[in-house]
Amino acid sequence: MPYRRADLTSATWRTSSHSNSDGGNCVEVADGLPGLVPVRDSKRPDGPAVVFGTSAWTAFVSDMR
Secondary structure (H helix, E strand, O other): OOOOOOOOOOOEEEEOOOOOOOOOOOEEEEEOOOOEEEEEEOOOOOOOEEEEEHHHHHHHHHHHO
């Protein structure tokens, strides 16, 4: 399958519920992109995002619990 860059310009980002309030080690996730879960560092909102497929993200979160 050819690589396709996700358009994240209209993504709505939310901060992880596990992030602390002092601004350190925060991860944001964007919702509403079918089949994709973009993740970025909240301290660098204009920086790069890592985009996971839904099944890969689900497996990652499951393994982290």
